[in-house]
Amino acid sequence: MAELTYREAVARGIAQEMERDPSVFFIGEDVAAAGGVFKTTEGLLDRFGPDRVRDTPISEQAIIGAAMGAAMNGLRPIAELMFSDFFAVCWDMVANQIAKARYMTNGQVALPIVIRTANGGGARFGAQHSQSVETWMMAIPGLKVVVPSTPLDMIGLLAAAVRDPDPVVVVEPKVLYASKGDVPDGEIVDELGVARAVREGGDVTICVLGAMVPKALEAAGRLADDGIDAEVLDVRSLVPLDVRAIADSVERTGHLVTVEENPRLCGWGAEIASIVADEKFYALDGPIVRVTTPHLPLPSADVLEDAAIPSVDRIVEGTRRSLG
Amino acid sequence: MSDTDTAEGTEVADLEARLSIYRMMQEGRLFEERARDLFLQGLVKGTSHLGIGQEAIAAGFAAALEPDDLVFCTYRGHVHTLLRGAPMAALMAELLGRATGICGGKGGSMHLTDVSHGAMGSYAIVGAHMPIAAGAAWAAKARGTDQVAVCFFGDGTTNIGTFHEALNLAAVWALPVVFVCENNLYMEYTAIGDVTAVEHPAADRASAYGLEPILIDGNDADVVHTTAVRTVARARSGDGPSLVEAVTYRHGGHSRADPGKYRPDEEVAEWLRRDPIPSYRERLLAAGADEGTLDAIDRDALAAVDRATEEAREAPFPDPDTLETELWADGGSAWRN
Structure with missing residues (x-):
């Protein structure tokens, strides 16, 4: 048992899944060398190397689109959208492409993608970096949406999301990153769809x-x-x-x-x-x-x-x- | 088009491979002409975007690909999907909204997909598939599979953000992907030159991503094929992406609703004279192909389209119970317990 912050739980959850499954890759803006603007992904680059933990340009459409293409060809990508407000920048990829591809092709395409994102207000960031957008995702058939509220849930729901064969958006309330909670040792896997x-x-x-x-x-x-x-x-x-x-x-x-x-x-x-x-x-x-x-x-x-x-x-x- | 490559001085494929390219172009042409007829008869609903006149690009590339390679195309993607090996009857059935359609009737003309043949989708939002193709190439590289992704798109795509995001990412990650701009001179109803800051919408942007500008005659199947062989080999050898601009022309309008009246008659007439199929036939005859062989290819292609049409028209409509299937990987669509 250890006391972890929510931000430490993000890194632990990603590491747990990357350790377990070599097809899990992680990309996003400033996520590798810098360890994330919220310091949620520190240490992952050193542990898994630059092929699997990769900085991207500021290209949200390319980040999410590349995650989709990679999922169509055998990877299980985790993509970070730095702020959930940026879903508006890449909404075509999320709402038109990822959410619909399986249905439109009658099940030919599997998309085991996780999109993680820092969401919500309370940090005085103003209107374009504070929105709670979980309901946007909820409104689009074809996307799963989870919102962990504790470090333990963060690890468990992220692991469930990575292992799920469908696209899952993991919404992280940014005001909780500094919050703490007890987390047991060993592998933690939760279940989607359970209140x-x-x-x-x-x-x-x-x-x-x-x-x-x-x-x-x-x-x-x-x-x-x-x-x-x-x-x-x-x-x-x-x-x-x-x-x-x-x-x-x-x-x-x-x-x-x-x-x-x-x-x-x-x-x-x-x-x-x-x-x-x-x-x-x-x-x-x-x-x-x-x-x-x-x-x-x-x-x-x-x-x-x-x-x-x-x-x-x-x-x-x-x-x-x-x-x- | 004095500034484009021509077949002259280019090493072309052997006659057998060129006959195969001819066959592919002819199958694509006859398939789309039939699709157009079925639309006019009211048997196909919705819309369609035909690539009649542009077949040399899809065929020239198809002939250069391996079975595991991955092709991404647009809503003008009937021919690209067919030439990857998707069964013609299942494509026709999809256009007709039948249960045996390649997507079970859930896709339609703009979403033809046959993953089992590496036809990874027809994308109906302009430019969306460019980063997706880059992502598939990223996975190929990460997994060491030796696959190449090929992404076909129109000239209009060069002015949307995904074009630039995908090219930059593909270049900086040295991904095995070939981006092929089918420049048919019109984005939809508007001439591409009227809305684009550079003369060659794709080739003139290549240098922005450290890529060689490649501008070719997209109606010359030999030129397309040699370009495909070269760029696909470059991708497969780990040297990174290419951006090809193949200049071509669609004989019809943008979509079913568009008669294409905005195009000058002389321009249309000139491009009809440059139809890629008859000229290729002449060239193969000159190269020693037997007229009877070419006639047989034409006959066989027409017979294949006839059979596919008949099979599709006889197929049942989808069972309404399939409406709520295949949203999720478990085969269902439940969002609650």
Whole structure:
């Protein structure tokens, strides 16, 4: 057992998979010699050499396109997009090419690709380096999407993503890179499509993801002081989505809150709210409440960004509202 | 085109190989003419982009490739896919939306793919396949497979970002890939010269990536073939990518919807005179080919197209149950439990 930071967990996860499988290669901007702009990939170049850990030019279309072509010809590439906002730069590769190739060719093309990316706000980077784009990916058939919220999940979900035969986007909340957690020794492999209750409770289900997980836990602690026993469900995987875990929890609690860092419209919580309203309507004893960032670009100033991203206070308030 | 290479002074392939190139061009031509007829009869839906007039490029390269090599082409990719060895009836069935189509009816005219023959896809977003081809070449190099990737694209692609990103990456990583610009003088409805800062849209950009400018007559199958042999050998030997600009002309419009009226009549007439197939036939006759042999190739090609058409037209439509298959590697499309 060791205590690792989330950023150290990224490197450990990649190393674990590269060690295991010689067809795993890793590319991205500043990932090799510099060890990543977030220092998430330090040591990989020394350990695996420049053929398998490779710096690219600032060419997001070429990075993601090359990963696709390499996957079509026998590699299992991991590609890093430095900031998730850059998906907008290479969206054709992601949404039109990678997501559709298998279906369009009726299964002729297998694409075991992992795209890792630093996502979300809280770092005062302004509107073009702070977005929560996991819902973009979720909206495109053919992409799997996971969001690890702890160092242990980072390793386990990355390993699951690398071993998955389909394209998986691993979304890393950049404000969590310095966070710490205990990680057992030895190989760690998790499973895509499995949510996890990080706090059990019987009064209300709070569905949460990524950087909002620690905030929801803090909110649940505060609610407990008032006698409200919240279940905090870390959704972890948007595609595949663990609807069963969500529905089972709502069945027990009768109340649902989603906490989303993404802007309001078409957030992942809206999909969950829709499913629960459809399939668990009669289990609900109150309104479904979504706590989100307003439908705005993220501002840079501390005060403004903090006002935008869901806070512990807003989660507490939203949860109370769901209880009627 | 005084500034392009010609067959004169070029060492050409032996007669047998050239007869094979002739056969490939003729099969491609007759296949696409049939596809056009089926469109006009309303049997093929959607759109199609025919390469009638451009066959020398696909054929000249096809003849230079090994079975394991990987070809990436565009939505104007019927002929490239066919000439890699994809079964003609399955291609025709795909155009007709049949269950026996090469993509089970999920691809259509713009997405013909036959991975088992190294036809790695027809890409319908301009330029997308350039970095993808580079990536396949990267994997070939990383795995030491000796494969070469060949990426065909149009002149319009030279003005999109992926062209430049892919060429730079391929050059800096010395990847075994040959990029082949089929410059048919029109990006879609607009003359490429009207929207491009240089005269030769691909060749004039080669030096930006440290590559030799290669500008050839894309209607001369011998020139294309010798260029293909040279550039593919360079890639296979580890010397890195090449960028070829092959000048050609499509006899028709950009797509099914386009009669191509923006082109001057004299220009069209001139290029019809330079049709790559009749001129190649004349050249083979002059080189000693037997007229009967060439006639037999023509007959056999037509018979093959007739058979493929008949087989495709008799094939069933896809089972609606296949709608939700093959999104994921497990064969299904589930996004939730």
